[in-house]
Amino acid sequence: MSTSTAPQVAASGSGTGTARPRVLSGIQPTADSFHFGNYLGALRQWVDLQENYEPFFFIADQHAITVEQDPKVLRDRCLRAAAQLIAAGVDPERSAIFMQSHVPAHAQLSWVLQCLTGFGEARRMTQFKDKSAKGGEGAASVGLFTYPILMSSDILLYRPHYVPVGEDQRQHLELTRDLAQRFNHRYKKTFRLPEPYILKATAKITDLQEPTAKMSKSASSANGIIDMLDDPKVSAKKIRSAVTDSGSEVRFDTAEKPGVSNLLTIYSALTGTSIEELVGQYDGKGYGDFKKDLAEVVVEFVTPFRNRTLELLDDKETLNDVLASGAAKASAVAERTLADVYDRVGFVKPVSR
Ligand code: AMP
Ligand code: TRP
Numbered sequence: 001m002s003t004s005t006a007p008q009v010a011a012s013g014s015g016t017g018t019a020r021p022r023v024l025s026g027i028q029p030t031a032d033s034f035h036f037g038n039y040l041g042a043l044r045q046w047v048d049l050q051e052n053y054e055p056f057f058f059i060a061d062q063h064a065i066t067v068e069q070d071p072k073v074l075r076d077r078c079l080r081a082a083a084q085l086i087a088a089g090v091d092p093e094r095s096a097i098f099m100q101s102h103v104p105a106h107a108q109l110s111w112v113l114q115c116l117t118g119f120g121e122a123r124r125m126t127q128f129k130d131k132s133a134k135g136g137e138g139a140a141s142v143g144l145f146t147y148p149i150l151m152s153s154d155i156l157l158y159r160p161h162y163v164p165v166g167e168d169q170r171q172h173l174e175l176t177r178d179l180a181q182r183f184n185h186r187y188k189k190t191f192r193l194p195e196p197y198i199l200k201a202t203a204k205i206t207d208l209q210e211p212t213a214k215m216s217k218s219a220s221s222a223n224g225i226i227d228m229l230d231d232p233k234v235s236a237k238k239i240r241s242a243v244t245d246s247g248s249e250v251r252f253d254t255a256e257k258p259g260v261s262n263l264l265t266i267y268s269a270l271t272g273t274s275i276e277e278l279v280g281q282y283d284g285k286g287y288g289d290f291k292k293d294l295a296e297v298v299v300e301f302v303t304p305f306r307n308r309t310l311e312l313l314d315d316k317e318t319l320n321d322v323l324a325s326g327a328a329k330a331s332a333v334a335e336r337t338l339a340d341v342y343d344r345v346g347f348v349k350p351v352s353r
Contacts, residue, residue: 034088058103087309107150113149113152152176155194156176156180159333173194177194180193205265209221226298228305
């Protein structure tokens with residue numbers, strides 16, 4: 001399976017009746033705020049892909065409960081996630097934005113696919129190994145174990161061409177393709193084999209304090225993560241105190257200078273200036289100037305994002321409308337696929353009287 005760096009698709013003119021290729025992705029509502037890794041590794045691609053694709057983007061609330069959640073906190077985080085997607089530029093007019101649990105076909109297809117998945121195959125998923133390692137496998141839920149199969153269902157229902165995700169999801173995409181192929185082979189061609197869409201440049205944003213580790217909400221220190229909804233002043237401080245490497249030269253070298261390279265990646269992604277150009281710009285200047293400037297770039301970026309998110313959270317009616325119309329668009333597609341699947345596995349079609 002290849003890494004798709006930039007699928008080039010000619011925009012189909014409106015009114016031509018040509019269907020645009022689909023993209024689909026989901027994100028878990030497991031923190032009060034998305035962090036820079038989520039934004040640069042995933043959400044930004046969602047925003048860009050809307051241009052030329054037919055997009056389906058959802059909040060993976062059912063995935064979130066694979067580990068224990070406080071119901072009140074979860075509900076709040078789901079809405080915060082939806083608001084952040086919109087604030088980041090996912091446009092409800094162009095993209096179906098919805099809650100996974102609002103489209104029951106996800107859980108329904110998941111059962112069918114579970115029955116096609118080998119136990120050993122599920123056991124090989126490295127994310128399960130990582131996530132269950134802490135409390136021991138015996139303490140992990142069966143839901144955590146079967147989570148990649150629910151993810152496969154999320155994807156296959158929409159028959160998407162591309163699935164934009166971070167590098168850590170590649171193995172789940174491979175499982176998805178295997179299950180699609182198995183179903184198609186055993187029954188009848190039903191599913192499209194989706195391609196992962198992983199942007200190499202931002203596939204792994206690293207921790208500001210521990211620049212060889214992935215930026216992650218489970219980081220040991222909050223100073224290593226930039227939350228999109230943090231007070232911008234706090235984010236600026238985190239950038240200024242990010243761990244840089246020995247020497248003083250601003251240079252992109254992930255082996256020798258992982259800290260500086262990560263900051264260069266972030267700088268380049270936020271401004272659109274190439275890393276090469278940035279390196280030229282800071283030639284002869286030290287880390288201090290570089291981090292000070294990046295801190296300003298970050299503040300300029302997160303301030304309007306944060307304001308827009310808070311505005312949306314104050315207007316629940318609009319947010320609920322977006323989610324309702326997203327779920328309606330998604331259900332129309334998902335239910336059609338599920339009906340094909342139920343028919344092909346041999347279930348009797350219910351007759352309404
Ligand atoms: P998570 O919060 O782990 O569910 O991740 C949500 C999305 O963000 C997924 O597509 C991840 O692959 C992506 N992602 C998470 N952390 C990072 C990171 N540090 N760098 C790049 N992408 C990331
Ligand atoms: N598992 C993904 C994550 O943790 C989220 C996710 C759930 C997803 N279902 C998906 C991503 C379907 C892409 C497609 O980041």
